[in-house]
Amino acid sequence: DTKKAGEGMRLPIQINEQSAEPLYHQIGVQLRALILSGQLQEGTLLPSIRELAQMEKCSVTTVKRVYNDLEAEGLLRTRQGTGTYVAQVSEQERDKQRLSAVVEAIEAAIEAGKRVQCSEAELKQIFLEAMQHHYP
Amino acid sequence: DTKKAGEGMRLPIQINEQSAEPLYHQIGVQLRALILSGQLQEGTLLPSIRELAQMEKCSVTTVKRVYNDLEAEGLLRTRQGTGTYVAQVSEQERDKQRLSAVVEAIEAAIEAGKRVQCSEAELKQIFLEAMQHHYP
Amino acid sequence: DTKKAGEGMRLPIQINEQSAEPLYHQIGVQLRALILSGQLQEGTLLPSIRELAQMEKCSVTTVKRVYNDLEAEGLLRTRQGTGTYVAQVSEQERDKQRLSAVVEAIEAAIEAGKRVQCSEAELKQIFLEAMQHHYP
Amino acid sequence: DTKKAGEGMRLPIQINEQSAEPLYHQIGVQLRALILSGQLQEGTLLPSIRELAQMEKCSVTTVKRVYNDLEAEGLLRTRQGTGTYVAQVSEQERDKQRLSAVVEAIEAAIEAGKRVQCSEAELKQIFLEAMQHHYP
DNA sequence: GTGGTCTAGACCACC
DNA sequence: GTGGTCTAGACCACG
Numbered sequence: 001d002t003k004k005a006g007e008g009m010r011l012p013i014q015i016n017e018q019s020a021e022p023l024y025h026q027i028g029v030q031l032r033a034l035i036l037s038g039q040l041q042e043g044t045l046l047p048s049i050r051e052l053a054q055m056e057k058c059s060v061t062t063v064k065r066v067y068n069d070l071e072a073e074g075l076l077r078t079r080q081g082t083g084t085y086v087a088q089v090s091e092q093e094r095d096k097q098r099l100s101a102v103v104e105a106i107e108a109a110i111e112a113g114k115r116v117q118c119s120e121a122e123l124k125q126i127f128l129e130a131m132q133h134h135y136p
Numbered sequence: 137d138t139k140k141a142g143e144g145m146r147l148p149i150q151i152n153e154q155s156a157e158p159l160y161h162q163i164g165v166q167l168r169a170l171i172l173s174g175q176l177q178e179g180t181l182l183p184s185i186r187e188l189a190q191m192e193k194c195s196v197t198t199v200k201r202v203y204n205d206l207e208a209e210g211l212l213r214t215r216q217g218t219g220t221y222v223a224q225v226s227e228q229e230r231d232k233q234r235l236s237a238v239v240e241a242i243e244a245a246i247e248a249g250k251r252v253q254c255s256e257a258e259l260k261q262i263f264l265e266a267m268q269h270h271y272p
Numbered sequence: 273d274t275k276k277a278g279e280g281m282r283l284p285i286q287i288n289e290q291s292a293e294p295l296y297h298q299i300g301v302q303l304r305a306l307i308l309s310g311q312l313q314e315g316t317l318l319p320s321i322r323e324l325a326q327m328e329k330c331s332v333t334t335v336k337r338v339y340n341d342l343e344a345e346g347l348l349r350t351r352q353g354t355g356t357y358v359a360q361v362s363e364q365e366r367d368k369q370r371l372s373a374v375v376e377a378i379e380a381a382i383e384a385g386k387r388v389q390c391s392e393a394e395l396k397q398i399f400l401e402a403m404q405h406h407y408p
Numbered sequence: 409d410t411k412k413a414g415e416g417m418r419l420p421i422q423i424n425e426q427s428a429e430p431l432y433h434q435i436g437v438q439l440r441a442l443i444l445s446g447q448l449q450e451g452t453l454l455p456s457i458r459e460l461a462q463m464e465k466c467s468v469t470t471v472k473r474v475y476n477d478l479e480a481e482g483l484l485r486t487r488q489g490t491g492t493y494v495a496q497v498s499e500q501e502r503d504k505q506r507l508s509a510v511v512e513a514i515e516a517a518i519e520a521g522k523r524v525q526c527s528e529a530e531l532k533q534i535f536l537e538a539m540q541h542h543y544p
Numbered sequence: 545g546t547g548g549t550c551t552a553g554a555c556c557a558c559c
Numbered sequence: 560g561t562g563g564t565c566t567a568g569a570c571c572a573c574g
Binding site: 158159160194195196197198201 | 572573574
């Protein structure tokens with residue numbers, strides 16, 4: 001009961017070559033989000049490390065590192081000779097993890113605001129303005 | 137008209153040993169915020185590199201890098217033999233820079249939310265909840 | 273004097289999908305134990321490679337490897353066209369092999385204990401406690 | 409308050425070249441045991457990845473992987489430019505982890521015994537005999 | 545000096 | 560075909 005993805009399966013992952021953020025981290029963040037948001041469902045077969053490496057124009061080792069990290073987090077399941085699958089995660093656990101990165105980022109933003117002595121109103125205004133750009 | 141800070145001047149800068157964020161970056165972010173928010177006024181004499189290194193229990197080269205970076209940004213000015221001072225910055229320029237880090241952080245948070253397919257309402261709720269913790 | 277097993281013969285072999293242990297190894301360990309403990313007697317006809325592969329939902333090459341390994345150990349015998357049988361093994365040889373895996377596992381456990389500087393008493397307590405769970 | 413280890417610090421780690429066990433795993437198991445058993449105390453500076461690689465005659469990348477894994481487990485703490493230290497772990501957490509590998513190994517041994525239908529007495533005898541060799 | 549990332553490629557094990 | 564390990568070396572970032 002593992003869904004097979006087509007051979008040419010393409011993950012919507014975008015690499016920003018300009019960014020100082022490490023490659024494996026960029027890929028990891030996006031793949032993690034795809035799983036936690038349910039865009040990749042349980043049991044889905046991911047591209048092989050070689051395929052994804054080719055797609056993202058990076059080394060096989062780099063992709064392997066991403067898969068390793070996500071497996072350590074319990075989001076992926078790897079079987080030698082077979083491939084790498086989206087692991088079973090409890091609905092509860094997934095919901096918990098889904099927003100954790102967002103909450104952290106919001107907290108960080110608010111702390112940045114407090115460091116420059118933003119008022120509550122000032123922060124809210126910045127937030128709402130940014131939201132209008134993203135959810136018009 | 138350069139105000140002298142006492143020898144024992146202490147900057148309210150906190151290092152988080154646990155964080156993976158580089159030392160020079162942690163210090164830089166906080167010192168920049170102190171200047172941009174007006175907590176350190178124009179002309180104020182900062183602690184010498186050696187003094188600050190001792191206070192923060194880090195290497196002098198680390199502090200040197202921070203002072204260099206902020207000088208390059210035009211926030212600090214170093215005079216040979218006298219020390220490092222908070223530079224003159226136009227009100228307009230300061231206001232512009234003051235919130236830039238905050239805006240960036242908010243943008244990053246919203247993008248993290250979109251990656252896991254947060255709705256507008258969901259994001260707003262997370263933001264407001266976090267705000268309540270910081271501005272009770 | 274070779275006993276025939278019915279076509280639908282089912283071996284009590286359980287695959288653990290979660291384990292990182294290779295499939296052929298999981299199957300091999302259990303089949304070997306069935307033979308060495310006498311639960312499968314001399315001359316018994318085993319399921320065909322294809323049958324066992326179907327039962328365990330694995331590849332025929334995996335089962336083939338298991339049969340090959342056990343044949344190399346002298347526990348199985350394959351006759352072209354007829355199938356694979358439990359081989360004749362001297363009582364003495366079987367007794368010797370039966371406990372070898374157990375002894376090895378016990379040794380490994382004790383060495384793990386010594387690495388974290390377990391006392392003799394500590395190790396004995398752990399062992400006895402675990403035994404109580406398995407032989408209540 | 410981090411204890412400095414002498415430059416030539418040598419860890420009592422033995423590699424078995426014959427074993428099929430991966431290098432990074434062999435090193436990891438032993439280093440983990442040194443920490444959990446208290447032979448390496450909190451704050452101790454470990455050999456640099458290059459030093460340890462030279463000592464164990466393996467690649468820097470392999471050592472890095474070990475340090476990464478143990479850091480992910482919370483046993484090590486790494487600071488760029490500075491080195492790798494034994495992390496602070498609560499007494500309680502350390503005690504819990506210290507025996508977990510041992511318990512697992514004992515469980516595995518007992519299960520191996522049950523597969524070949526060992527009696528309780530038989531298993532106990534094997535265990536006690538093995539103990540006599542290790543704690544004479 | 546330290547660690548952090550990335551590569552290209554080798555060789556092996558599993559299915 | 561798949562993943563798993565390991566290497567040697569490059570280049571960068573931090574203190």
